[in-house]
Amino acid sequence: MKIDHLGIATKGIDEALKFWANALGLENIHTEIVEDQKVRIAMLPIGESRIELLEPTSDDSPISKFLEKRGGGIHHIAVEVDDIVAALERLKNRGMRLIDERPRTGAEGRLVAFVHPASTGGVLLELVQAT
Numbered sequence: 001m002k003i004d005h006l007g008i009a010t011k012g013i014d015e016a017l018k019f020w021a022n023a024l025g026l027e028n029i030h031t032e033i034v035e036d037q038k039v040r041i042a043m044l045p046i047g048e049s050r051i052e053l054l055e056p057t058s059d060d061s062p063i064s065k066f067l068e069k070r071g072g073g074i075h076h077i078a079v080e081v082d083d084i085v086a087a088l089e090r091l092k093n094r095g096m097r098l099i100d101e102r103p104r105t106g107a108e109g110r111l112v113a114f115v116h117p118a119s120t121g122g123v124l125l126e127l128v129q130a131t
């Protein structure tokens with residue numbers, strides 16, 4: 001396994017890029033709207049991982065709610081797994097609370113599933129299928 005990306009909630013990607021790209025020096029290699037999650041994302045590689053900037057595309061986006069409650073900041077950690085269905089099964093069998101019982105299509109067309117913070121010690125965890 002590896003950390004596929006760190007998801008960072010922001011009111012606006014363009015504004016966030018002033019820090020992450022212009023000032024820090026990372027490169028934004030991919031921007032995409034993920035309709036299913038009502039977010040626009042930008043992916044900035046950092047070592048073998050990435051920073052994922054998340055901007056809400058509507059008021060009822062999960063990111064809108066997060067920004068209201070906590071302001072911007074780290075929203076989730078994404079771990080790459082070889083077999084996402086097996087990983088979900090394993091977690092479920094151990095009584096872990098899943099947000100997604102089945103994988104769905106996330107950014108970059110990859111299969112993803114979220115694990116509830118109640119089971120992880122307060123971290124929203126995203127599983128991403130290895131490509």
Ligand code: CO
Nearest residue numbers: 007052078126
């Ligand atoms: Co993510």
